[in-house]
Amino acid sequence: MSKTTEQVRKSLARRYRAERRFRAYGIISIAIGLAALAILFTDIIGKGHSAFFEHYIKLDITFNEQTLDIEDARDPEQLNYGNYDGIVREALKTRFPEVTERLQVRELSALMSIGAGYELRDLLRENPEWLGTTQTLWLLADDDVDLFLKAGEKGREDSRMSAEQKAWITELEAAGDTERRFNASFFSSGDSREPELAGIWSAVVGSFFTMLVTLCLSFPIGVAAAIYLEEFAPRNRFTDFIEVNINNLAAVPSIIFGLLGLAIFINLFGVPRSVPVLGGLVLTLMTLPTIIITSRASIKTVPPSIREAAMGLGASRMQVVLHHVLPLALPGMLTGAIIGMAQALGETAPLLLIGMVAFIVDIPTGPLDASTVLPVQIYLWADSPEQSFVAMTSAAIMVLLAFLIAMNTLAVVLRKRLERRW
Amino acid sequence: MQTGNLLLLLIVMVALAYYLGHQRSLALARPLGGIRHLHSLPFYYAMRAALWCALPALLILGAWLAFDDTIIRQTVMQGLPDALRPDSDGARGLLLSQIQNVASGSLSPESVDPAIAAAAERLNNLRTTSAMALTVVVIAVGLIGAAWGWVKIAPQLRARQQVESILRVIFMLCATVAILTTVGILMSVLFESIRFFQKVSPAEFLFGLQWSPQTALRADQVASSGAFGAIPLFVGTLLISSIALLVAVPIGLMSAIYLAEYAPSRVRSVAKPMLEILAGVPTVVYGFFAALTVAPFIRGVGETLGLDVASESALAAGLVMGVMIIPFVSSLSDDVITAVPQVMRDGSLGLGATRSETIRKVVFPAALPGIMGGILLAASRAIGETMIVVMAAGLAANLTANPLEAVTTVTVQIVTLLTGDQEFDSAKTLAAFALGLMLFLTTLCLNILALHIVKKYREQYE
Numbered sequence: 001m002s003k004t005t006e007q008v009r010k011s012l013a014r015r016y017r018a019e020r021r022f023r024a025y026g027i028i029s030i031a032i033g034l035a036a037l038a039i040l041f042t043d044i045i046g047k048g049h050s051a052f053f054e055h056y057i058k059l060d061i062t063f064n065e066q067t068l069d070i071e072d073a074r075d076p077e078q079l080n081y082g083n084y085d086g087i088v089r090e091a092l093k094t095r096f097p098e099v100t101e102r103l104q105v106r107e108l109s110a111l112m113s114i115g116a117g118y119e120l121r122d123l124l125r126e127n128p129e130w131l132g133t134t135q136t137l138w139l140l141a142d143d144d145v146d147l148f149l150k151a152g153e154k155g156r157e158d159s160r161m162s163a164e165q166k167a168w169i170t171e172l173e174a175a176g177d178t179e180r181r182f183n184a185s186f187f188s189s190g191d192s193r194e195p196e197l198a199g200i201w202s203a204v205v206g207s208f209f210t211m212l213v214t215l216c217l218s219f220p221i222g223v224a225a226a227i228y229l230e231e232f233a234p235r236n237r238f239t240d241f242i243e244v245n246i247n248n249l250a251a252v253p254s255i256i257f258g259l260l261g262l263a264i265f266i267n268l269f270g271v272p273r274s275v276p277v278l279g280g281l282v283l284t285l286m287t288l289p290t291i292i293i294t295s296r297a298s299i300k301t302v303p304p305s306i307r308e309a310a311m312g313l314g315a316s317r318m319q320v321v322l323h324h325v326l327p328l329a330l331p332g333m334l335t336g337a338i339i340g341m342a343q344a345l346g347e348t349a350p351l352l353l354i355g356m357v358a359f360i361v362d363i364p365t366g367p368l369d370a371s372t373v374l375p376v377q378i379y380l381w382a383d384s385p386e387q388s389f390v391a392m393t394s395a396a397i398m399v400l401l402a403f404l405i406a407m408n409t410l411a412v413v414l415r416k417r418l419e420r421r422w
Numbered sequence: 423m424q425t426g427n428l429l430l431l432l433i434v435m436v437a438l439a440y441y442l443g444h445q446r447s448l449a450l451a452r453p454l455g456g457i458r459h460l461h462s463l464p465f466y467y468a469m470r471a472a473l474w475c476a477l478p479a480l481l482i483l484g485a486w487l488a489f490d491d492t493i494i495r496q497t498v499m500q501g502l503p504d505a506l507r508p509d510s511d512g513a514r515g516l517l518l519s520q521i522q523n524v525a526s527g528s529l530s531p532e533s534v535d536p537a538i539a540a541a542a543e544r545l546n547n548l549r550t551t552s553a554m555a556l557t558v559v560v561i562a563v564g565l566i567g568a569a570w571g572w573v574k575i576a577p578q579l580r581a582r583q584q585v586e587s588i589l590r591v592i593f594m595l596c597a598t599v600a601i602l603t604t605v606g607i608l609m610s611v612l613f614e615s616i617r618f619f620q621k622v623s624p625a626e627f628l629f630g631l632q633w634s635p636q637t638a639l640r641a642d643q644v645a646s647s648g649a650f651g652a653i654p655l656f657v658g659t660l661l662i663s664s665i666a667l668l669v670a671v672p673i674g675l676m677s678a679i680y681l682a683e684y685a686p687s688r689v690r691s692v693a694k695p696m697l698e699i700l701a702g703v704p705t706v707v708y709g710f711f712a713a714l715t716v717a718p719f720i721r722g723v724g725e726t727l728g729l730d731v732a733s734e735s736a737l738a739a740g741l742v743m744g745v746m747i748i749p750f751v752s753s754l755s756d757d758v759i760t761a762v763p764q765v766m767r768d769g770s771l772g773l774g775a776t777r778s779e780t781i782r783k784v785v786f787p788a789a790l791p792g793i794m795g796g797i798l799l800a801a802s803r804a805i806g807e808t809m810i811v812v813m814a815a816g817l818a819a820n821l822t823a824n825p826l827e828a829v830t831t832v833t834v835q836i837v838t839l840l841t842g843d844q845e846f847d848s849a850k851t852l853a854a855f856a857l858g859l860m861l862f863l864t865t866l867c868l869n870i871l872a873l874h875i876v877k878k879y880r881e882q883y884e
Contacts (some may be wrong), residue, residue: 008774015776022778026680029673033697033752036745040703043715224596232590233597244870245600251799251869252862253806255833256607259858262840263610270491285603292600318586346704349808349833353840366426375706382710382813390714397707404702 048394055146056138058177059091063131073128084117107165113140115197143195143388190361195388200396202363206371213280213367214344219337222291230299231321250289257286258350273355274370282350287340294336298329303422331418338411342404348375374400436476439568443471446575462582470581471571473588479564486556494548498541506537614855621849622650633819635850650853654819658829663804665740674751682759683781701749709813712742732828739814743807750800758792791879798872802865808833832857
């Protein structure tokens with residue numbers, strides 16, 4: 001055996017160890033990445049799942065004419081100005097007769113949500129004959145009560161409510177007068193300062209209008225640009241310049257597009273702030289590069305034989321493109337558009353700069369109404385000091401992620417279904 | 423008429439023009455013996471009429487909407503008596519918003535100067551007139567265009583060529599939107615930055631060590647001047663981005679190597695898309711995660727170790743940002759590693775090298791330029807990232823390299839300076855645009871460099 005072979009053989013064990021180590025680094029790296037993903041999702045779901053439920057408290061409400069200051073329950077004017085908080089307070093006082101002191105009464109009424117009053121008004125509007133009667137009703141609890149009831153042993157001790165309030169709730173709970181229900185208002189109402197009344201619907205609608213504007217602008221423009229660059233553009237400086245621009249824009253930080261929207265669209269063109277049209281314009285400029293790049297890739301996959309066959313039969317260049325290349329490339333373009341839309345749906349930073357951070361209670365009815373979008377709503381809630389908003393934020397994130405996952409799955413399915421191998 | 427309705431009406435008119443054009447071309451073809459005697463198919467005659475109806479009207483509509491508000495406001499301001507004429511931009515903005523509030527009815531006309539009430543009325547009048555004029559002009563232009571397109575239809579008309587060349591021009595204009603966007607970005611950040619640098623010298627901005635943009639309302643307040651030294655912001659940005667890259671580059675690179683060189687195809691087909699989910703998670707979600715989960719966790723760990731960790735530490739923001747850019751690094755590296763020709767691997771393996779030796783000594787050096795390009799792109803992404811730092815990093819400028827302290831970044835300052843009420847002549851607002859300019863230029867250089875390297879590398883093996 002030669003000396004070299006000897007040396008190699010000796011070093012083999014070390015080299016194999018190095019090989020195993022190297023491979024382990026790779027596995028560890030992937031494990032870290034996947035673990036981060038898992039932690040992120042479990043954290044969000046762990047924090048957010050409780051927001052899909054809220055607690056109600058059973059009370060015997062007396063629709064007392066004097067307290068309400070309503071004589072005729074069919075008069076909308078009187079209905080609007082009724083003192084509903086008063087009858088809630090009275091009902092609570094009847095439930096806990098030992099409470100008489102002013103301060104304690106105030107603490108007691110803090111158990112119920114402000115929304116309980118509005119609910120009673122709506123009930124009375126539907127059932128005017130209830131005036132003067134006593135009804136057993138389930139009414140929405142305050143968010144602190146909700147948190148207390150959802151919390152475990154330790155969380156209950158940490159609750160910021162007073163000892164008496166805790167005692168009252170425990171009594172209600174023991175008597176079976178509290179109930180956990182599905183939080184439907186989370187999906188149907190707009191933003192609110194009260195966590196138990198706040199919902200994501202206005203943000204979802206705002207996101208919908210913004211996405212609609214984005215899609216209507218970016219898809220046609222992106223596809224047209226891709227067609228021009230792939231099929232018609234002469235190879236010259238100008239075309240190169242366009243390409244450099246597109247590639248660059250794809251990597252420009254999104255917040256820069258917000259500055260553009262602020263300086264050009266708002267200050268120069270006078271587009272109103274906070275409206276989905278403006279958000280859509282800004283997001284269009286942001287997603288265009290993605291759509292152009294994917295559309296071009298998709299056009300490139302159409303084999304030249306198709307073009308040659310069409311041209312051989314006498315079709316013009318435009319006819320070749322519009323009748324043959326475009327239909328064949330469309331699935332790929334759609335996939336790109338969906339991915340671009342998913343990107344735009346999750347985008348927050350540029351929208352902060354163009355005023356889509358408003359506190360929106362009303363559901364927007366069109367793309368010209370002031371509105372906010374889902375990610376911005378998440379940002380606003382995340383900033384909010386109320387404890388309950390943590391769960392609300394996580395729940396809103398879950399909704400946003402659900403939309404994104406649905407869109408991406410759709411893109412994958414489309415690609416699998418419609419993709420052609422030539 | 424409202425713009426939305428006007429657009430709908432225009433669409434109806436275009437459809438009508440198309441239909442009539444189609445009918446007319448058919449009618450013209452009949453005596454000749456069928457459409458084969460026409461120069462183009464009826465579709466092109468109809469399309470030509472429709473385009474003549476739509477394009478001029480849309481152009482006018484767009485231009486009108488873009489500029490009418492500015493012109494109306496100018497007219498109203500000029501109509502004001504001399505005594506009220508504002509002397510500064512700020513006063514002008516204030517006066518204008520007052521007039522607008524009166525005009526929209528949210529401020530009662532009795533509560534203000536009669537001249538302002540008159541101006542508000544004039545504003546309303548001008549707006550109504552403008553809207554009416556717009557409706558009339560757009561409809562008239564649409565009708566004239568459609569009529570022209572319809573009358574001109576003749577068997578010899580080269581309708582197809584005309585329609586195709588119009589389409590081609592439209593396609594080209596769509597492609598130039600990319601250039602316009604870049605120009606728009608440059609203009610918006612450049613002009614405001616120039617105004618900023620008239621108030622604050624560029625040297626102070628670029629090399630100053632103090633950042634406190636709060637300008638006082640009254641001149642005699644403490645710290646009324648405001649300081650615009652951006653160095654603490656640059657350092658903060660660099661600190662957080664470096665932490666992010668320190669996390670993302672090794673993890674991303676090793677994942678890419680493992681996925682490209684070792685992983686069986688089943689593992690690869692699962693792990694790769696899973697990692698890419700990380701890139702699809704919205705940044706606001708990462709921000710929430712960083713601020714509410716990672717930051718308190720790091721603080722807790724620091725406390726048990728006896729360290730003083732800020733609740734908005736750079737470490738938390740940087741770590742989470744690193745997780746966010748792992749997929750960028752890994753998928754870009756994956757592409758370049760798989761692009762390295764198999765013969766190079768085979769050569770190395772054939773000489774007796776182990777797989778890891780092949781990767782380290784042959785594949786990695788060959789892929790290095792591409793990987794560097796990917797890392798540069800990731801760095802540009804990290805520098806421009808906004809939501810994570812807005813939610814998880816500090817607001818106060820702090821010149822430090824300690825990752826356990828709170829620092830602020832360029833993007834955080836842009837957002838804080840520009841959200842909420844603002845007037846466009848204060849140095850505070852303009853500073854945001856100067857920061858935007860710096861950010862744009864930095865990322866632009868990084869991107870161009872990265873794209874250049876990646877492109878060059880691709881050519882090498884193609």
